[in-house]
Amino acid sequence: MLAQRTRNKTAWRIGAAAVLLLVTQEFTRANDATPPNVVLIFCDDLGYGDVGCFGARGYQTPHLDTMARDGIRFTDFYVASPVCSASRAALMTGCYPERVSIRGALGPRDRTGLSHDESTIAEVLKRRGYATGMAGKWHLGCNPSQLPIHHGFDEYLGIPYSGDMWPHHPEAPKTYPKLPLIDGDHATDADITPEDQVTLTTRFADRAVDFIRRNRERPFFFYLAFNQPHVPLFAGDRFRGKTERGLFGDVLTEIDASIGRVLATLKENGLDEKTLVIFTSDNGPWLSYGDHAGSAGPLREGKGTCFDGGIREPMIARWPGHIPAGKVCREPASTIDVLPTLAALAGAKLPERPIDGLDIRPLLLGEPGARSPHDSLFFYYANGQLQSMRSGQWKLLFPHVARTMNGQAPGHGGIPGKYRKLEVGLELYDLDADIGERTNLASQRPELVRELEKKADAIRRELGDSLRKQQGTAVRPPDRAPVRSGA
Numbered sequence: 291m292l293a294q295r296t297r298n299k300t301a302w303r304i305g306a307a308a309v310l311l312l313v314t315q316e317f318t319r320a321n322d323a324t325p326p327n328v329v330l331i332f333c334d335d336l337g338y339g340d341v342g343c344f345g346a347r348g349y350q351t352p353h354l355d356t357m358a359r360d361g362i363r364f365t366d367f368y369v370a371s372p373v374c375s376a377s378r379a380a381l382m383t384g385c386y387p388e389r390v391s392i393r394g395a396l397g398p399r400d401r402t403g404l405s406h407d408e409s410t411i412a413e414v415l416k417r418r419g420y421a422t423g424m425a426g427k428w429h430l431g432c433n434p435s436q437l438p439i440h441h442g443f444d445e446y447l448g449i450p451y452s453g454d455m456w457p458h459h460p461e462a463p464k465t466y467p468k469l470p471l472i473d474g475d476h477a478t479d480a481d482i483t484p485e486d487q488v489t490l491t492t493r494f495a496d497r498a499v500d501f502i503r504r505n506r507e508r509p510f511f512f513y514l515a516f517n518q519p520h521v522p523l524f525a526g527d528r529f530r531g532k533t534e535r536g537l538f539g540d541v542l543t544e545i546d547a548s549i550g551r552v553l554a555t556l557k558e559n560g561l562d563e564k565t566l567v568i569f570t571s572d573n574g575p576w577l578s579y580g581d582h583a584g585s586a587g588p589l590r591e592g593k594g595t596c597f598d599g600g601i602r603e604p605m606i607a608r609w610p611g612h613i614p615a616g617k618v619c620r621e622p623a624s625t626i627d628v629l630p631t632l633a634a635l636a637g638a639k640l641p642e643r644p645i646d647g648l649d650i651r652p653l654l655l656g657e658p659g660a661r662s663p664h665d666s667l668f669f670y671y672a673n674g675q676l677q678s679m680r681s682g683q684w685k686l687l688f689p690h691v692a693r694t695m696n697g698q699a700p701g702h703g704g705i706p707g708k709y710r711k712l713e714v715g716l717e718l719y720d721l722d723a724d725i726g727e728r729t730n731l732a733s734q735r736p737e738l739v740r741e742l743e744k745k746a747d748a749i750r751r752e753l754g755d756s757l758r759k760q761q762g763t764a765v766r767p768p769d770r771a772p773v774r775s776g777a
């Protein structure tokens with residue numbers, strides 16, 4: 291009896307020790323998996339061909355190229371819409387812009403903004419204890435209550451919308467209000483002048499550098515949203531007149547040098563292996579601006595179209611010790627995947643409301659044989675038109691009216707040329723064989739077209755399609771500021 295009791299006691303002790311060991315191991319593992327810092331760098335109107343390692347000519351981007359050599363380059367990375375606000379809504383929320391009702395480019399007097407019922411990347415990571423900061427262009431609502439510090443960012447320095455929405459721009463309506471520089475939710479400079487604009491790229495990078503230094507002891511998320519190379523182009527004094535490509539090349543050189551400073555700051559603070567850095571842009575080049583526009587490289591068309599030139603972007607990610615060096619990912623992925631992927635890496639909860647993005651950690655971390663989790667990606671533009679979709683190697687465009695500069699006189703020196711209308715039919719392209727979307731295979735592959743159409747019908751039921759006068763059942767309203775901004 292006594293022997294039995296001793297055996298039981300011993301067994302209990304062994305069991306308790308095993309449980310303790312497991313708990314300790316779990317705890318150690320959890321500590322090993324300290325959430326990574328994240329620096330998300332987003333450009334404005336940067337084309338697929340505007341980075342050295344994606345084929346840029348006439349200037350160099352050595353820091354971005356090194357970032358790609360140290361990490362991974364995505365060749366088939368998409369935004370959700372070919373224009374600023376809609377694209378940024380998708381990045382920030384992980385949702386198609388139609389789901390959160392942010393369309394097109396919001397104007398300086400718009401009352402519309404991103405709903406406070408949506409969760410941004412900043413809010414998701416903040417709930418996990420991250421310090422959160424942003425510098426640059428927001429463009430998801432310009433009224434004070436709609437600015438980044440009311441969407442999960444602890445701090446913000448930047449411009450509330452595009453740099454061309456100001457009275458100084460040759461093409462802008464003269465009724466545009468002055469463009470403010472915002473710190474927090476107040477204008478720190480109520481009237482940005484051209485002399486101020488030349489300083490912005492470096493000032494936004496300065497804020498990123500300062501933020502990283504201040505927060506080096508805790509997990510942080512910084513969103514560095516350069517408002518260049520969107521027109522009007524401005525490069526700092528040290529960069530102007532330095533490249534064969536002219537002002538556009540100078541602007542890219544400054545952006546690249548600024549990214550170099552951010553990477554150097556991470557290194558100096560011992561944060562290289564603790565920090566994931568992601569680089570991409572909001573939409574393709576604004577082609578009507580000619581020499582002041584970027585290049586879509588081999589892709590067709592640009593900003594404001596759902597051909598790949600408008601929606602496919604260079605994407606580079608770097609995280610030494612976690613992302614293998616020199617990888618190239620050719621699987622389709624999208625800015626809508628950034629939120630769920632960062633949430634998974636950080637061990638943070640996803641937003642409660644449905645989102646469209648998916649966790650692409652296997653692609654990002656360069657796992658061999660990793661495949662895109664998306665069966666299809668959908669592209670909305672122009673007041674709720676579902677204009678195109680990508681599924682595997684296939685791209686399907688739905689009949690609509692787009693715009694093109696083909697055959698038009700190009701813009702020059704910051705003055706745009708004029709687009710002409712382009713009637714787009716039902717068009718099917720095999721992007722593996724035809725990256726420039728030249729050979730329409732729709733009539734040769736009717737069954738494939740029908741199959742893709744069925745997939746499009748499913749998203750139309752949820753998000754609607756104004757080309758078919760169809761309302762979506764899952765569309766959520768935006769924020770409406772009660773009073774128009776005077777900013």
Ligand code: MG
Nearest residue numbers: 334335374572
């Ligand atoms: Mg843009």
